[in-house]
Amino acid sequence: xxxxxxxxxxxxxxxxxxxxxxxxxxxxxxxxxxxxxxxxxxxxxxxxxxxxxxxxxxxxxxxxxxxxxxxxxxxxxxxxxxxxxxxxxxxxxxxxxxxxxxxxxxxxxxxxxxxxxxxxxxxxxxxxxxxxxxxxxxxxxxxxxxxxxxxxxxxxxxxxxxxxxxxxxxxxxxxxxxxxxxxxxxxxxxxxxxxxxxxxxxxxxxxxxxxxxxxxxxxxxxxxxxxxxxxxxxxxxxxxxxxxxxxxxxxxxxxxxxxxxx
Amino acid sequence: xxxxxxxxxxxxxxxxxxxxxxxxxxxxxxxxxxxxxxxxxxxxxxxxxxxxxxxxxxxxxxxxxxxxxxxxxxxxxxxxxxxxxxxxxxxxxxxxxxxxxxxxxxxxxxxxxxxxxxxxxxxxxxxxxxxxxxxxxxxxxxxxxxxxxxxxxxxxxxxxxxxxxxxxxxxxxxxxxxxxxxxxxxxxxxxxxxxxxxxxxxxxxxxxxxxxxxxxxxxxxxxxxxxxxxxxxxxxxxxxxxxxxxxxxxxxxxxxxxxxxxxxxxxxxxxxxxxxxxxxxxxxxxxxxxxxxxxxxxxxxxxxxxxxxxxxxxxxxxxxxxxxxxxxx
Numbered sequence: 001x002x003x004x005x006x007x008x009x010x011x012x013x014x015x016x017x018x019x020x021x022x023x024x025x026x027x028x029x030x031x032x033x034x035x036x037x038x039x040x041x042x043x044x045x046x047x048x049x050x051x052x053x054x055x056x057x058x059x060x061x062x063x064x065x066x067x068x069x070x071x072x073x074x075x076x077x078x079x080x081x082x083x084x085x086x087x088x089x090x091x092x093x094x095x096x097x098x099x100x101x102x103x104x105x106x107x108x109x110x111x112x113x114x115x116x117x118x119x120x121x122x123x124x125x126x127x128x129x130x131x132x133x134x135x136x137x138x139x140x141x142x143x144x145x146x147x148x149x150x151x152x153x154x155x156x157x158x159x160x161x162x163x164x165x166x167x168x169x170x171x172x173x174x175x176x177x178x179x180x181x182x183x184x185x186x187x188x189x190x191x192x193x194x195x196x197x198x199x200x201x202x203x204x205x206x207x208x209x210x211x212x213x214x215x216x217x218x219x220x221x222x223x224x225x226x227x228x229x230x231x232x233x234x235x236x237x238x239x240x241x242x243x244x245x246x247x248x249x250x251x252x253x254x255x256x257x258x259x260x261x262x
Numbered sequence: 263x264x265x266x267x268x269x270x271x272x273x274x275x276x277x278x279x280x281x282x283x284x285x286x287x288x289x290x291x292x293x294x295x296x297x298x299x300x301x302x303x304x305x306x307x308x309x310x311x312x313x314x315x316x317x318x319x320x321x322x323x324x325x326x327x328x329x330x331x332x333x334x335x336x337x338x339x340x341x342x343x344x345x346x347x348x349x350x351x352x353x354x355x356x357x358x359x360x361x362x363x364x365x366x367x368x369x370x371x372x373x374x375x376x377x378x379x380x381x382x383x384x385x386x387x388x389x390x391x392x393x394x395x396x397x398x399x400x401x402x403x404x405x406x407x408x409x410x411x412x413x414x415x416x417x418x419x420x421x422x423x424x425x426x427x428x429x430x431x432x433x434x435x436x437x438x439x440x441x442x443x444x445x446x447x448x449x450x451x452x453x454x455x456x457x458x459x460x461x462x463x464x465x466x467x468x469x470x471x472x473x474x475x476x477x478x479x480x481x482x483x484x485x486x487x488x489x490x491x492x493x494x495x496x497x498x499x500x501x502x503x504x505x506x507x508x509x510x511x512x513x514x515x516x517x518x519x520x521x522x523x524x525x526x527x528x529x530x531x532x533x534x535x536x537x538x539x540x541x542x543x544x545x546x547x548x549x550x551x552x553x554x555x556x557x558x559x560x561x562x563x564x565x566x567x568x569x570x571x572x573x574x575x576x577x578x579x580x581x582x583x584x585x586x587x588x589x590x591x
Contacts, residue, residue, distance in 0.1 A: 013539075016405070094381070123401055125384075130372070133343070162364050170452035181513070220413070222374070226408075227409045230406055254568055261472075
């Protein structure tokens with residue numbers, strides 16, 4: 001079974017976002033693997049382990065630093081890594097990104113594509129599902145439980161929805177997007193980290209993928225960022241101290257009479 | 263604006279009834295269309311109860327398109343994307359709204375890719391600029407906001423965050439013809455076969471009006487009982503910080519923050535939560551924030567509308583008792 005995982009890099013969630021001239025200033029950002037992509041990598045590895053066969057490929061689109069995310073996947077046990085070079089691609093736009101990923105998926109081959117349910121940067125939650133549509137395969141998004149049966153060419157997933165979980169039955173090949181709770185990602189072993197040094201990560205440009213640069217460049221983008229801003233500051237609140245019963249009484253009074261929210 | 267604009271809303275249903283998010287979007291669609299002398303369309307997909315299509319008209323739709331067919335009995339993204347495409351062909355809207363719900367977030371990207379149009383997700387504001395739509399949406403889980411414009415393709419598609427707009431009052435004088443489109447045979451390779459409810463009768467975190475969240479200072483799973491009691495008195499939904507989830511005290515589905523739910527309630531209680539930046543990102547747009555923490559220097563107090571410095575084991579039961587008293591009156 002060919003398991004293909006798409007990963008990206010995002011600013012660490014502890015990052016305080018800085019805006020400079022209306023744009024996000026990433027000059028001092030610490031880049032990490034998108035947390036939801038970690039669940040996707042882990043799930044691919046577990047499927048391979050359960051089946052006792054199969055191949056896990058980790059691919060990522062973007063600048064050279066994306067190789068760190070690919071190497072992270074290799075250090076955990078992925079068989080192959082591929083770096084998709086982002087030059088000329090409208091990387092902020094899920095539509096253009098999914099078009100490049102689709103070309104890569106076709107070239108690599110897959111039975112199941114796994115990726116995070118969203119990047120914790122622009123929070124679009126789109127590229128995975130758009131990729132499924134472009135590949136003409138079914139998808140299940142926001143998955144918290146997954147079973148696949150490659151012999152029967154089908155699978156079952158649980159996805160998180162308001163107030164509960166839906167069970168979805170699907171046919172393979174397919175795509176899933178991973179939600180927290182799908183699994184507990186492992187840590188890289190020293191052996192795994194050492195093994196990465198020997199791996200060659202091929203670099204594919206748009207030409208290698210047979211993608212027309214005009215079809216995934218800024219003019220082809222579905223959405224554009226005009227400007228970024230910080231949320232409005234909140235004014236200082238009122239702090240109560242003292243006897244628990246008295247402060248509780250006062251707080252309830254304030255919520256009812258001043259804030260009028262109860 | 264040159265030509266009159268057409269705004270359309272994909273009205274999600276639950277057990278055949280139109281969900282509140284659809285009425286919220288209709289109110290904003292009306293405002294956007296009205297500003298430009300335009301019209302509003304509504305799209306319903308699959309089984310729908312009697313009178314529900316009319317309800318969309320009373321809340322602002324000029325036209326209602328109902329796409330129906332055997333493949334639409336239950337939510338299936340491929341079939342529903344096909345239904346959206348048919349409705350878009352019928353309505354030819356300039357702007358198309360989906361609710362940023364579990365279903366809307368699953369369907370909108372599939373439909374957008376099929377239509378070859380751009381999608382701005384989880385939007386909280388819209389305006390016209392030189393005849394084109396500009397959407398405002400949170401990024402980095404609310405640490406910043408972005409103004410988003412669309413490419414040349416139409417419709418301009420957006421998913422709208424629930425609780426952002428107020429539904430208009432139903433106008434009994436309004437009506438609309440309901441046009442039915444039959445969706446023929448479609449290939450469905452993924453379908454929902456079952457639904458399993460979590461804590462019954464409680465609003466989802468993303469839809470809740472009141473949320474009570476616990477953090478690291480809860481000290482263990484048992485103490486969440488204290489919060490459950492407060493939630494019960496308030497009719498609130500319980501949440502948690504990543505620290506509490508990663509400690510294994512409570513399921514990840516309760517997590518509020520950048521790698522959990524981004525919430526938007528009227529009232530948010532942060533109990534024993536110090537206020538790590540990734541938590542603040544997920545709840546800072548709450549209207550009123552109450553922080554309860556032993557540490558007066560905790561960052562959460564900088565954001566809080568009201569704070570109690572004290573021992574949560576004493577403060578929370580006192581609050582529960584006080585609320586029970588005043589809410590009974």
